[in-house]
Amino acid sequence: MKPKRKRLWLLLGSMGAFALAVTLVLVALDDNLVFFHSPTQIADKKPPPTQRLRVGGLVAPGSVEKGSDGLTTTFVVTDTRANLKVSYRGQLPDLFREGQGVVAEGTLGTDGVFLAREILAKHDETYMPPEVAKALKDAGHWKKDAGK
């Protein structure tokens, strides 16, 4: 095979592979993007129960309750403007505390309670997820040091 044809063949092959990959990526992104909402946005938009999303804010002090089965925990996530009740079955991450930032992933139930499938753990208690910081800032209650 002549060098020129070889190069053409290579180029076509690579372009084909990349095109396939980009198509896969775009299709997958379309289906699998998980949007982040603050409690205020959830109160405004009321997303359908089929949509998987993330919510974040502060765990409202005094709102954490254990269910009667001993496994389910409910708590209120707040961005200081709106509140959202969250229910989670399972073991909470070690750094889950009242008054601290939290991000939960799951779906909004028809009763308005957010069913969390996963509570995002953190490795460091001084860490504030950037989305939570922004949600609090948007609600007008953000002190620069609040996360520290």
Place this chain on the structure above:
Amino acid sequence: MIPEVGHYALVLAMVLALAQGTLPLAGAAKGDPGLMELGRTAALAQAALTLLSFLALTWAYVVSDFSLLNVVANSHSSKPLLYKITGVWGNHEGSMLLWVLILALFGAAVAAFGANLPTTLRARVLAVQGLIGLGFHAFILFTSNPFDRLDPAPFDGNDLNPILQDPGLAFHPPLLYLGYVGLSVSFSFAVAALIEGRVDAAWARWVRPWTLAAWCFLTLGIALGSWWAYYELGWGGFWFWDPVENASLMPWLLATALLHSAIVTEKRDALKSWTVLLAILAFSLALLGTFLVRSGVLTSVHAFAQDPARGLYILGFIVLVAGGGLTLYAWRAPKLAGGGLFAPISREGGLIFNNLLLAVLTVVVFLGTLYPLLLDALGGDKVSVGPPFYAATFIPLSFPLLAAVVFGPLLAWKRGDILGASRQLAAVGAVAIAVGVLISFVAQRHVTLAAIGCGLSAWLILGAIYELARRIKLFEIPVGDSLRRLVGLPRASIGMTIAHASLGICTAGIIGVSVWQVETIALLKPGDTLRHAGFEVSMETPREIDGPNFVAERGRITFKRDGQVAAVLEPERRIFKTTRRQTTEAAIKTTLLADIYATLGESDGKGGWTVRLYHNPLAPWIWLGAAFCALGGFVSLTDRRLRVGAPLRARRPAAQPAE
């Protein structure tokens, strides 16, 4: 006093890095041997000074010198000695010091062991290493100085983040950094070659061992991090497609591609400019990984507190390094003449296919990881991209790559015979398909994934064994002669067999956990029995344990199968005395075929405890596979040809016989 020595040594090391980064370049340009020689001296002295600085900080940790801000923030006098030492890199400042130390040591290694390199190439490689070092020294001294004093010194420190007080994580950062930073050597070789305008077989032979060593450490570092997440975080998972994890996967994928393309450059004098590009990109992605982890721009489950200003500095540095490298590439690479010709179906063609898919996989991870950041920067929604995205992209795209692994070594250089290879592999393929079909009847969920994955796993392992057997002519000639051939095989080819087979082991482990994991979350009262994955599980009342710097509740959970005790696990919930933080210590009993895994949760106050139990079939194979993968690399590294190198640059490299 000693911290001041460390600080001063670090400043001196920075000045030396500046000298190392500039003078040898000028020397190589002017052909001045004295200036070029200076690079070696500077590299050795810079490493010695950085080591001194690192030891000074370590000393401050060991004796708990609480007049240092960094020690106060991350240590405590009651901490066990091991974690006092590992606490040195358990924080931002210290880990950056470790980074620059490893960088300087790699530079010193090139200076010490690079005696067979041409003088100008060595001078330029050392200069590029020096410039990278300069960037990191300046970063540490100006934004993250670990030697900052605190006055008045407090009585005791704030202690290290408890989840870092763990043997797995203690050695994860050094290994990962050995991998990341090791890629800097490949980068320096690439840039030096571009400056020289010359890439040949000899160059590829010098680059390979460095890339291989970096790749081995990166493999081990990633595996150790994943193992740590598996047992310490208590979620029973090993990979979460989290930005911080992806950050280490991207350089690994490109380093793997680089390893393979460098073979083509060495043996066939082809793919030169692609190899150089891969070396530049792999190190750029290693820097990007550092940026993602250190800046906190992405929400990660592994996130630590960060300072955006530092992120900005690293981002600027990436732009400089990657931008500089790529500009130089765009300018000089067209000069690199193409080498040996080959047909599409050939060993070279197979390695190109490998590179193409590895590059595509890197792009997929790159897009998935950075898309949320891009969307956010454009003022769009806050989004995240999670495991379902990778399940729909990365996993199907990796199947053809894994399938091709077995074919590659059976194809000859220049012109291969795919039909012949297929005929040879017919038996292996039949077994693999049979395994896949069998699994499709057994699996209860993710049936397609399970069937393809297990089939591929059998294909990879048996294919690697077949290839080795063919090479030593097993059963074709007397067994004794076969064994003699085995001993005589180049280490590189034995290493390849181990690494390729390890992919199959690892795949089996991943599929095992993904498809057959059983999770039970329950409230368990002492005396009660629970059914979980075919076991009867019971628990005794947890006891109070007093640790060196924590108190703990230790449960005792018994797993019985048919009345026989299969495992007794003692998971703990630790509360650290200083920080009042809790950690969950999972207890794992592993047979080679499965992990029995338990964590202890909170008490409900009425005599019951939340427990989380997992049965993870084949989970140990994931890390066994990764360990074999790195072992393959290390075996390959002992190959005589790599150590002896190619002291003489041939005018025209002679065609090498196929291995």
